[in-house]
Every structure is written in structure tokens, then in C-alpha cells.
Amino acid sequence: GAPLGYLHVLWQRGEPAGKIPARRLRRAARLHRRLGPTGKEAHALKRLREAANSNDLDTVQQLLEDGTDPCAADDKGRTALHFASCNGNDHIVQLLLDHGADPNQRDGLGNTPLHLAACTNHVPVITTLLRGGARVDALDRAGRTPLHLAKSKLNILQEGFSHSLEAVRLEVKQIIQMLREYLDRLGRHEQKEQLDDLCSRLQMTSTKEQVDEVTDLLASFTSLSLQMQKMDNR
Incomplete structure (x- = not known):
């Protein structure tokens, strides 16, 4: 057999x-x-x-x-x-x-x-x-984390090159989900709550200006989180 x-x-x-x-x-x-x-x-x-x-x-x-x-x-x-x-x-x-x-x-x-x-x-x-158990300490051997990737993606979105409203909203939602999973794994629940708030605001958007506002807030959140990460690593 x-x-x-x-x-x-x-x-x-x-x-x-x-x-x-x-x-x-x-x-x-x-x-x-x-x-x-x-x-x-x-x-x-x-x-x-x-x-x-x-x-x-x-x-x-x-x-x-x-x-x-x-x-x-x-x-x-x-x-x-x-x-x-x-x-x-x-x-x-x-x-x-x-x-x-x-x-x-x-x-x-x-x-x-x-x-x-x-x-x-x-x-x-x-x-x-990340949900499946991947280690959260780095995305690559250069030491980048999901925060670095989120910042790069958001910079592109903020340039506003020919993205439809739905496409931008979807990308921002995906970035929020990634960061929520990452911060949850790190035990940073207060920051995760801030992301939950941004996600709720995103769901209520109906114009490009409103989506851009959430994108800018998420970019500021990501920059601040990166600064905190650098301080933690010292």
C-alpha cells in the first residue's frame, strides 16, 4: 500500500x-x-x-x-x-x-x-x-518593523498619485489592521485603542478629504510610535 x-x-x-x-x-x-x-x-x-x-x-x-x-x-x-x-x-x-x-x-x-x-x-x-505566530521583532535583517513599512506606505498615499477613494480607504484599513496586530503582540494596548478609534473614523468617511485626514492622523501616529520604539531600544 x-x-x-x-x-x-x-x-x-x-x-x-x-x-x-x-x-x-x-x-x-x-x-x-x-x-x-x-x-x-x-x-x-x-x-x-x-x-x-x-x-x-x-x-x-x-x-x-x-x-x-x-x-x-x-x-x-x-x-x-x-x-x-x-x-x-x-x-x-x-x-x-x-x-x-x-x-x-x-x-x-x-x-x-x-x-x-x-x-x-x-x-x-x-x-x-503575525496572527499565525511570526516573530514581531523585525520584518527583515535591516531591522525594519511593521511601523517602518506603514510609514513608507502612508508616505506614498499622502502623495496622492491617482488613487481612487475606495483604493485609499482599503489601503489605510489594511495598514491599521497590520499595526493593530503588531501592537497587540507587543502588549501596547493603549496605542491599539488609538488605532481602533482611527478605524472607526475611517468607516465613517465619505469624501477624499475625510480619508486624507485619517491618513494624516495615522501617519502622525506611526511617526510617534517609531520614536517610542527608538527610545525603547536604547
Whole structure:
């Protein structure tokens, strides 16, 4: 018969697959990887990375349900989560995390999925990775945090280059969600409440001037938070 994947060991314990904690999935996957994949498994692992890289959600889902290890890397250390994060595919990122992908796994160059999402400015993916347990100390090896990325994005929005009202509102909302997740992980609840207030104000906007006002307030908030971060690091 077909060789048992690492998930079968967990399922034999009488626990539904959907209820298995991500931490246990990752631990079981590491044990399985030490034994090395069979030819059929190696093909499935490669297909998973390729599907994540080509934004093929259905294939990713099918392979994960079949027990394919989401943490398996190619010869450059890249996992399916690295590819999905770089591409900005939030749905595939969430699916991989739900099936035990490690948000802090590094590729051959030392990049985590969070680094790649930050380099390509995929704010919703950063939010999802933070929720999934990605370390919040830095987005990249240069020491940038979500605050730095938010400031860069807001500077572009403040320039006002041909963005529709809805597009600006959506981007500001995504930046707020990212910062809320980041500050929540840091335990900065007072600042998180300020962001909640800005989010409420954003929802009530109906003109570009009103959205611009919220954008300016968020930019000021971000600059102040960066100053606080520098002081904390001294």
C-alpha cells in the first residue's frame, strides 16, 4: 500500500484532522522529514511549492488535505509559505498556517516568510503571518518593523498619485489592521485603542478629504510610535 504520511500518525489517535494544533503538526512533520520523503512524497512536496508559487489555491488545499508537509523546503530552503508570502496570496498563506506551516522558518538566505511579504509590501499577508505566530521583532535583517513599512506606505498615499477613494480607504484599513496586530503582540494596548478609534473614523468617511485626514492622523501616529520604539531600544 501507499506509505503513511506523518498526518496518519496523528489521525490514529482519534483526533479529527481539523482539530490538530498547528504546533503538533509542525513537530510531527519534523520527525517525518528526518526519515526522508519517498519518491511519490517528494513529487507532492514539489507540487505544493509550485502550486503556492502559481497561486493555485485548489491544488494547495488538496495536497495539504492529502497530508503533504507544508514545511518541506527546496534546495534553497524555500517552503510553500515563502512562495505564497512573496506573492501576497493571503488565502494560501492562511491555509498553509492552518495546516502547520512554520511562519518563522528561514530559507537559505535567512529570510522568513515575513521578510518576503515585507519586501513586496503585502500588508494583509504580514497581518496574517503575525496572527499565525511570526516573530514581531523585525520584518527583515535591516531591522525594519511593521511601523517602518506603514510609514513608507502612508508616505506614498499622502502623495496622492491617482488613487481612487475606495483604493485609499482599503489601503489605510489594511495598514491599521497590520499595526493593530503588531501592537497587540507587543502588549501596547493603549496605542491599539488609538488605532481602533482611527478605524472607526475611517468607516465613517465619505469624501477624499475625510480619508486624507485619517491618513494624516495615522501617519502622525506611526511617526510617534517609531520614536517610542527608538527610545525603547536604547
